Amino acid sequence: MLATGLYRASHLSAGLTFVARHTPGSAAAWAVLATAVTLSLLLYGTAHARGRLDRRWVWADVLVTGCALPWLALRAIGAPAVDQSGWLLLLGGSASSAAAVGLGLRGAAACVLLLLATSLALHLLVAGSRSAELLGHFNAVLSSAAMAWVFWWYLRRQGSLLDAAREQAVAAEARRVRQAERMAHHAALHDTVLATLTTIAAGGVDANAAPVRERCAREAAYLRRLIQRDETPHPADGPAAGTAATGAALEAAVRSAECLGLAVSAQYHRLPAVPRDVADALAAAVGEALNNVRRHAGTGRAFLTAVGRGRGVAVTVVDRGAGFDPSTAARSCGTGLPRSVHARMARIGGAAVVESAPGEGTRVELRWPA
Template identity: 35%
Template structure:
C-alpha cells in the first residue's frame, strides 16, 4: 500500500507518512481533551485534502490505477470522511466529504474510489443524524425523569412537613383542647394559661416558617439523654408519673432520636391521660445498629381495634413519626392488661 514504484517519490512518501503520523498523534491527544477546538477537525480535513491532491506523487502507478481504492491515501481519505461526519455539524460535514472525494478525483482521476467516498459520507452522515436524534431523545427522557423525581421529592418534603406540623399540633394544641373538652383541666386551672402560652409559641413558630420542615441535623445524637429529658418533663394538666427508666447510652441519627423521643412522649402522655395508673416503664436495648424502645404500663389497657379513626395519637404521633424515619411502632394492649408500645429502628 505504501510503495516507491514510479511515479511515487521515496522522499515525499517518507515526508508524507511521517507528517501524517505526527498529525494523527496530535489529533488524538487534542481530541481527548474535554473541549477540543473546531479548528482541529477543519485541520484534519485540510490534511486529507492535501494528501488526496498529492497522491499522484505518493502512490505507485499500479496502485493508483486500481479501481478498488486500496492505496494508503484511500484509507486516509475514508477515515477523514468518517471523522468529518462525527465531528462537524451538517451541512459542513457532508460538504467536507464531497470536498475530499473531489480532491481524490483530482489527484487520481475519477474512479470508483471517489464515488465510494461520497456514498460513505452519506451513510456516515445518516448514522450520525440517527445517533444524535436518539441521544437528544434520551437526554429529553432523562431530563423529564429528573424533573419528575425532583417534583416527587418536593411533594414528599411538603407532605412530610405537613405531617410534622399536624403531629406537633396534635401533641400540643389539640391535646390542650381535648383536656378542656373532657374536663381533665378546667378554665380556672392554673395549668391552662401555661399550656396555652406554650401552644401559642408552637403556632408562632409554624407561622414564622410556613411550608418549611424544621431543620434536622444528620449528626448523631444521644438517645438516652433525649429520653431522660422526656421522662423528667412535667406534663401540664396531667397527673405526674413514676417512671422506671432503663436506657443505656445510645447515639443515633438526630432525626431518629427526635422521632423516638416524641413518640415516647406521646405514649407517656397517653398513660397519664387514659391508663388510670401512675406507674410506667421506659426501657431501650440495642438491636444491631439500631434500637428498640418500650413504654409499658399496667393500667386499664384498651382494645386497639376499637380506637375511632379520628383519634390520631398513636397512629400519627407514634406510628407516623417512626415510619417517617424508616422505623416502626407497635402497640399491644387489651382491656385490663395494660399497654406496651414498642418503637423500633434499624438502619
C-alpha cells in the first residue's frame, strides 16, 4: 500500500504542476484533477483503515482514473490533455501497480489490458501522437504492474519465512520448558515418593505408622495432581513457560501447607502464561489462605481450584470449617487477609473476594487481572 500510494502521489503531483502551469484557467482540467485526487484518497484511505487494498475500489480506480478520465479530458479539454507524455495517462501506471497488489494475477492482467486498450484507442484518435511515446507508455503500464507484483510477492515470502522461524523458536522454547519441568518433577519425585517407597521397602519404618500413612497420603495427592493437571496452553498463550511457572508456584504453596498437616484437594485447568511476579503473588496469597484454614477453620482439609480465564487466572480456596464474620476479619484472621491477600493481589492488578459466615466455611477467590 505504501509503495503504490507513493507512486500515485508522484503522478498526482505531476498533474497538479501541469494544470497550474499550462491550464490554470480551465475548470475542466481542475475537475479532472480533483476527481483523480478524490478517488485516490478513497482507494488508499479505505486500504489504510482495513489493512488491505479493497478490490472494489481498485477496480473503480482502474475504470475511472485509468480509463474514463482520459476520455472525459479529451472531450472537455482537448488532445493536449491526453498526450502520451502528459500527466493524465501517467495515472495508468499507478493504477496498474495497485491492481497488481490488490487483485492478484488474473485481475491485474485484465486491468492492464483495459489500460493498454484505452491508451491505444486514444493514440489512434489523437493526431500527432507518436508511436515511440505509445510504446513508452505501454512499457510504463506493464513494468509498473510487474514490479508491484514482484515487490508484493517478495514481501509475502519474507513474511512467511519470518513466521516460520518464529514458530520454530516458539516450539523449541516450549520443548525446553517441558524438559525443564520434567526434570523438576523427576527431582521432586526422587526426593519424596521414591524416597518414601525405598524406605518402606527396606523395612526401615513401620508402614502402618500414622506419620508414614500421612506422608504417603500427601505424596499420593501430589501424584494425583500431576496426572490431573491440564497444562495444555491456549493457542494464543505462546510458550508454556509462564503456564509451568504458574502451576509450579501454586503447587509449592499447596505442598507447603500439606507439610504442616493440612490436606489439600487441588485441581488445575488450562492455566495460561502469566508474568513471574503475578505467579509469585498468587502463590503467596494462596499460601496465606491455606494457612488461615489450618489455623482458624477448625478443619484439616481445604479445596483449591485454579483455572484460566482467557489470559487471566482465577484461583479459589474453599474450606468447610467454622467460618467467620467478614466484617470482623481483622480480629478473626489477624493481618493475613488485609495485608497478605487483598493488598498483595491489588499490587499486581488483581482482586480478592472473601465469602464466609459462621458455621458455613470460607471461600476465597483470587482473580488476575481484576
